[in-house]
Amino acid sequence: MDQVKPLQSWWTGPDDLSALLRFQWDDDYLYxxxxxxxxxxFQPSVGGSTWLGDSIQIAFAVDGRFAYELTLARTADGDQVYAHRALQGETGLWDDVRFATRRIGQSCFYEAAIPWSRLAPLRPEQGQAIRMNFIVNDNDGAGRLGYLEARPGIGEQKRADECYDWPLHGPRRNRPEPPTPD
Known part of the structure; x- marks a missing residue:
């Protein structure tokens, strides 16, 4: 229950909102x-406001700073990755991220391939840890209700010191097919 924010009263249990996220990598992409x-x-927004609807936000820390923040969302205009913060490069829609979603029953499936070149100076290396955090936002049609967080550091404050160290174990050997929208 500590992961339910900002107030637990909106969340009725795992069928209301829960998530399983997995990450892999190779020399070119973080998957x-x-x-x-x-x-x-419910995702009423596009672009920079997608965090207000159902979405996933991912943050990366570099050199002790909150360096990158992305929102991945299934919108009425199609699947979108929006960079709210970028240490290097542009903020805004990142069209070069391979990203697709599909909705089946009560599940929404997200698949993304984020180029490491977009996350410079982060570089993949076996045994290295990258500092990362994420939240899953919930909006049932009456505004953003709340979110589930891996740990604090995105939803209420942007704090690099709250990011996890995610160790990069052996890279993905078989390159996956690019995500395709349904």
Missing amino acids: LAAQVIDDVH
């Missing part, structure tokens, strides 16, 4: 695969 169980999928 994300997620299953978000949500009784109501």
